[in-house]
Amino acid sequence: MKIWLGATVMAGLASGACWSVSSGASAQEMTADVVHVWTAAGERGAAKVLADAFTARGGTWVDVAVAGSGGPLRTAVNQILAGDPPSASQFSSSRDHVDLIAKGELTPIDAVVEENDWAAVLSEPMLDAIQLDGHYYLAPVGVHTPNWIWYNKEVLAKAGVEPPTNLDETIFDSFDKIQQAGFIPFAVSGQPSQLRFVFEGFLIGMGGQEMWNAVWRDKDPDVLRGDEMKKVFETFHRLRDYADDGWSGRAWNPTINMVISGQAAYDVLGDWAKAEFFAAGKTLGTDFDCVLTGNTMIIHADFMGFPTQVDEAKVPAQMMLAQMILDPEVQVAFSRAKGAIPPRTDVDISGFDACAQKAAAAYRDPARVVGNARNYMNPPAVGDYMDLLAEYFDAEDMSSDEVVERFAEIVETGL
Numbered sequence: 409m410k411i412w413l414g415a416t417v418m419a420g421l422a423s424g425a426c427w428s429v430s431s432g433a434s435a436q437e438m439t440a441d442v443v444h445v446w447t448a449a450g451e452r453g454a455a456k457v458l459a460d461a462f463t464a465r466g467g468t469w470v471d472v473a474v475a476g477s478g479g480p481l482r483t484a485v486n487q488i489l490a491g492d493p494p495s496a497s498q499f500s501s502s503r504d505h506v507d508l509i510a511k512g513e514l515t516p517i518d519a520v521v522e523e524n525d526w527a528a529v530l531s532e533p534m535l536d537a538i539q540l541d542g543h544y545y546l547a548p549v550g551v552h553t554p555n556w557i558w559y560n561k562e563v564l565a566k567a568g569v570e571p572p573t574n575l576d577e578t579i580f581d582s583f584d585k586i587q588q589a590g591f592i593p594f595a596v597s598g599q600p601s602q603l604r605f606v607f608e609g610f611l612i613g614m615g616g617q618e619m620w621n622a623v624w625r626d627k628d629p630d631v632l633r634g635d636e637m638k639k640v641f642e643t644f645h646r647l648r649d650y651a652d653d654g655w656s657g658r659a660w661n662p663t664i665n666m667v668i669s670g671q672a673a674y675d676v677l678g679d680w681a682k683a684e685f686f687a688a689g690k691t692l693g694t695d696f697d698c699v700l701t702g703n704t705m706i707i708h709a710d711f712m713g714f715p716t717q718v719d720e721a722k723v724p725a726q727m728m729l730a731q732m733i734l735d736p737e738v739q740v741a742f743s744r745a746k747g748a749i750p751p752r753t754d755v756d757i758s759g760f761d762a763c764a765q766k767a768a769a770a771y772r773d774p775a776r777v778v779g780n781a782r783n784y785m786n787p788p789a790v791g792d793y794m795d796l797l798a799e800y801f802d803a804e805d806m807s808s809d810e811v812v813e814r815f816a817e818i819v820e821t822g823l
Contacts, residue, residue: 438466438467438468438724438725438728439467439468439470439495439722439725440462440467440468440469440470440495440496440725440726440728440729441470441472441494441495441496442458442459442469442470442471442472442494442495442496442497442498442712442729443472443474443480443483443484443487443494443496443497443498444471444472444473444474444480444497444498445473445474445475445479445480445498446473446498446746447473447474447475448661448680448683448684449661449683449684449687451680451683451746452473453683453687453745453746454550454683454742454745454746454748455471455473456745457738457741457742457745458549458732458733458738458742459471461732461735461738461741462728462729462732465728465732467725467728467729470495472494480497480498480499481497481499481504483497484497484713484715485508487715488508488513488715491718492718493513493715493716493717493718494715495714495715495717495722495725495726495729496712496713496714496715496726496729497712497713497715498549498710498711498712498713499546499710499711499712499713500708500709500710500711500782502780502782502783502787502790503782503783503785503786503787504787505545505546505711505713506540506786507787508713508715509540509545512716513715513716514545514713514714514715514716515545515714515715515716515717515723515726516543516544516545517544517545517546517547517714517726517727517730518543518544519727520544520547520727520730520731521544523731524731524734526544526734528754529734529752529753529754530548530751530752530753531751531753531771531772533707533777533779534548534551534709534751537709537711537783538711545713545714546711546712546713547711547712547713547714547729547730547733547734548709548710548711548733548734548751549709549710549711549712549733549739549742549748549751550709550710550739550742550743550746550748550749550750550751551707551708551709551710551743551748551749551750551751551767551771552678552679552680552708552709552710552746552747552748553678553679553700553705553706553707553708553767553770554605554608554609554677554678554706554708555575555605555608555609555612555613555676555700555701555702555704555705555706556676556677556678556679556681556698556699556700556701556763557572557575557579557609557674557675557676557698557699557701558664558667558674558675558676558677558681558685558696558697558698559571559572559667559673559674559675559696559697559698559699560667560668560670560672560673560695560696561694561695561696561697562670562695563586563589563591563667563670563672563673564582564586564673566589566591567582567585567586567588567589567591567673568585568589569581569582569585569586569673570582571697571699572674572699573699574613574699574701574702574703575609575610575613575614575676575699575701575702576610576613576614576643577614577643579674580646580650582673583650586673587650591670591671591672591673592650592651592652592666592671592672592673593650593672593673593674594647594650594651594672594673594674594675595651595652595655595663595664595666595667595671595672595674595675596647596648596651596652596655596658596663596675597655597658597659597660597663598655598656598657598658598798599657599658599659599660600794600795600797600798601660601794602659602660602663602677603794603797603798603801604781604793604794604797605676605677605678606644606647606676607640607641607644607797608706608781609676609701609702610640610643610644610701611623611640612701612702612704612706612778613701613702614636614639614640614643614702615636615640615702616702616704617702617704617775617776617778619631619636620704620706620778621778623637623819624778624779624781624783624784624819625779625784627784627819627820629816629820632812632815632816632819632820633812633813633816637812637815638808638809638812639808641800641808641811641812641815642808644797644800644801645800645801645803645808647801648801648802652666652672656802660677661684663675663677664677664681664684664685665684665688667696668684668685668688668690668696669688676701678708678747679698679747679748679763679764679767680746680747680748681747682698682747682761682763683745683746683747686747692761692762692763693762697763698762698763698766700766700767700770703770703776704770704776704777704778705767705770705771705776705777705778706778706779706780706781707771707777707778707779707780708780709751709780710746710748712729712730712733714726714729714730734751734752736750736752736754736755739751739752739755740755740757743757743760743764744760747763747764748764749764749767749768749771753772781793784819784822784823785818785819785822785823786822786823788822789818789819789821789822789823790822792818792822793815793818793819793822796811796814796815796818
């Protein structure tokens with residue numbers, strides 16, 4: 409059954425059913441310190457949605473915002489080792505949480521999942537992502553797509569080029585015209601995690617779902633070392649010639665701001681980029697627009713995990729937080745603020761923007777969804793993979809034969 413949420417998304421957040429907590433719970437017990445990475449201008453509003461919803465239910469949200477993609481995991485682990493684990497920590501699509509589960513450092517949320525019948529409202533891939541060995545450990549907050557091309561419509565118009573249709577060799581046809589018009593063709597972030605999004609955009613754009621699954625899921629040696637893989641790497645490396653001199657080490661948000669401000673034409677980034685455009689007062693379809701590379705969604709989800717507490721009196725706040733995250737209105741409010749789509753499949757998102765509608769259509773179509781590469785490698789292998797991309801992108805003399813062989817070895821031995 410569809411759930412109609414109405415125009416005022418935040419209205420009534422306090423009225424939803426909550427995980428049952430003893431009436432004698434103290435203020436300390438209902439306090440949750442939450443570690444997350446949502447520090448950019450467009451992300452802070454999304455974090456506030458969760459904080460306000462938790463407060464509306466009688467809790468006290470303690471915000472622990474940590475910049476950098478690996479910041480929340482490092483912070484949570486350090487607090488766990490210090491004997492003061494946070495109530496919740498953000499995770500993204502990966503295997504980062506597996507080691508914590510093995511050590512008994514994440515609390516199962518089975519009771520919340522069963523009581524609120526998450527199996528009826530989450531897709532099978534999402535249910536698989538939040539459980540391990542028959543127990544549930546993660547609450548999915550929002551679903552992102554990292555393989556979007558974002559482009560500035562005014563820049564393209566001034567350069568006299570048509571909007572892109574995919575991230576493959578054809579996109580280079582417009583680059584020289586864009587340069588001649590005085591703009592940067594492609595805004596590149598030198599952070600390894602961001603270079604990964606660009607590389608994977610080329611991979612899904614050029615090879616499609618079949619090649620993607622052969623590489624990551626099946627680890628097919630012929631595909632990993634084949635001519636098509638070499639071509640993907642060579643095309644990725646070619647992009648270096650069309651980036652500005654300040655790309656190295658630049659974070660994702662000032663990079664997308666180059667497109668927002670009209671300095672650059674294109675960037676590849678997840679749909680959290682929308683929040684940055686909106687925060688700058690830009691209008692989708694008028695000032696900027698989006699293209700899904702390969703017309704296929706690479707799932708990149710945000711989750712909350714719940715570290716095992718030394719003081720069991722803090723557990724009720726964790727369970728209330730887990731239940732709140734899957735509340736339909738909270739899911740929609742968060743996704744709208746963050747530029748994501750809700751993990752729940754039973755909510756009405758007809759009021760979402762055009763890019764979100766494209767993402768939702770792909771998310772709900774098994775033929776147009778692929779798993780995240782990080783789900784198929786352990787954290788050290790992911791680090792090696794991203795380091796290789798950064799090295800190759802800036803290399804002058806690394807051959808495609810060499811990079812493909814090193815890449816294949818990482819993928820094959822990374823679990």
